[in-house]
Amino acid sequence: MNVPHEPDELLTIGEMSRRTGVAQSALRYYEDLDLIASVRTSGNQRRYARHMLRRVSLISVAKRLGMPLSDVHDAFGDVPMDSTPSHADWQRASRRWKLQLEERRRSIERLENELTGCIGCGCLSLKACALLNPDDALASTGVGPRRLDGIHDDEDSAGDER
Amino acid sequence: MNVPHEPDELLTIGEMSRRTGVAQSALRYYEDLDLIASVRTSGNQRRYARHMLRRVSLISVAKRLGMPLSDVHDAFGDVPMDSTPSHADWQRASRRWKLQLEERRRSIERLENELTGCIGCGCLSLKACALLNPDDALASTGVGPRRLDGIHDDEDSAGDER
DNA sequence: GCTTGACTTCAAGTGCGCTTGAGATCTTAC
DNA sequence: GTAAGATCTCAAGCGCACTTGAAGTCAAGC
Numbered sequence: 528m529n530v531p532h533e534p535d536e537l538l539t540i541g542e543m544s545r546r547t548g549v550a551q552s553a554l555r556y557y558e559d560l561d562l563i564a565s566v567r568t569s570g571n572q573r574r575y576a577r578h579m580l581r582r583v584s585l586i587s588v589a590k591r592l593g594m595p596l597s598d599v600h601d602a603f604g605d606v607p608m609d610s611t612p613s614h615a616d617w618q619r620a621s622r623r624w625k626l627q628l629e630e631r632r633r634s635i636e637r638l639e640n641e642l643t644g645c646i647g648c649g650c651l652s653l654k655a656c657a658l659l660n661p662d663d664a665l666a667s668t669g670v671g672p673r674r675l676d677g678i679h680d681d682e683d684s685a686g687d688e689r
Numbered sequence: 690m691n692v693p694h695e696p697d698e699l700l701t702i703g704e705m706s707r708r709t710g711v712a713q714s715a716l717r718y719y720e721d722l723d724l725i726a727s728v729r730t731s732g733n734q735r736r737y738a739r740h741m742l743r744r745v746s747l748i749s750v751a752k753r754l755g756m757p758l759s760d761v762h763d764a765f766g767d768v769p770m771d772s773t774p775s776h777a778d779w780q781r782a783s784r785r786w787k788l789q790l791e792e793r794r795r796s797i798e799r800l801e802n803e804l805t806g807c808i809g810c811g812c813l814s815l816k817a818c819a820l821l822n823p824d825d826a827l828a829s830t831g832v833g834p835r836r837l838d839g840i841h842d843d844e845d846s847a848g849d850e851r
Numbered sequence: 852g853c854t855t856g857a858c859t860t861c862a863a864g865t866g867c868g869c870t871t872g873a874g875a876t877c878t879t880a881c
Numbered sequence: 882g883t884a885a886g887a888t889c890t891c892a893a894g895c896g897c898a899c900t901t902g903a904a905g906t907c908a909a910g911c
Contacts, residue, residue: 568909593755635794732877
């Protein structure tokens, strides 16, 4: 059952699950992926240090942002799992996460701006619109330059490849 | 305003694939899901109207944003598949997409602000940080436990930062 | 000590978003 | 007419992020 809290108490997987809203099975899965860690009781049951709550919560955030778990692993970087992370550890982690967020936001803003242009001209034209010419979607080309200028050039019939 | 020289010109699946960067198998899959549509030749091969290029490109955009295909279906709303969408059709669609983008951007901005607060105080504290606190209060956690022992942590501990 | 519920591992299954392969057919170029 | 290449369907497979189930173990209350 549940136990009152004491300073350096460890959490069972059930407590972790209840407090993070993440299923026990998912917690075990995260552990398999080395996103979190636990210690074991003499009877082989998992016990989590409290700072794992933060990690799990950040994993949830990442999921809300559509970030794959492999990236989450990287994003945690040097935040230690075997000891309580220091203030500085979390600060670095925060900054890393913030950069991730910024990147995503900027990419969305770019798309928004481009889409605004498309609404303006009503075109949604394929070749003129950077929105519709994503750099990463075309497997053949690496991360290449893309055109961001002239929204109006003409319509889809155009001579791009014809 | 958009007048292809040959209004009836249709694209093969290969052309669609090359021009959108989306695999043929994915195009067939999208068709199964009713995200796009084709007509068939007498020999049962798919032929795509040009405006399907836009739809496919928008699907790619959606994917970059982590939007599930079921939502994409909704996002297309009333943009017709069986005839060339009108200017107004695309305008409505554009606005719908823009709203989606705005929503995502705002949600990211919210997270960013919260994370900035966390960086400010250096806490990333569960109780203080809304980012990490979607669920319960967790008010009992202070800074956390002192330390924890032996955990298998096969991640390179490169950090050292301390 | 016993019971009950929380926990364990491992294997298999799920849903999404595709890809791959087999084997057949269509289209086009010569 | 023929050959090459593009496309067809259908079934199975894959990677991710888990969930579910079976069968067994642990921990706590009485």
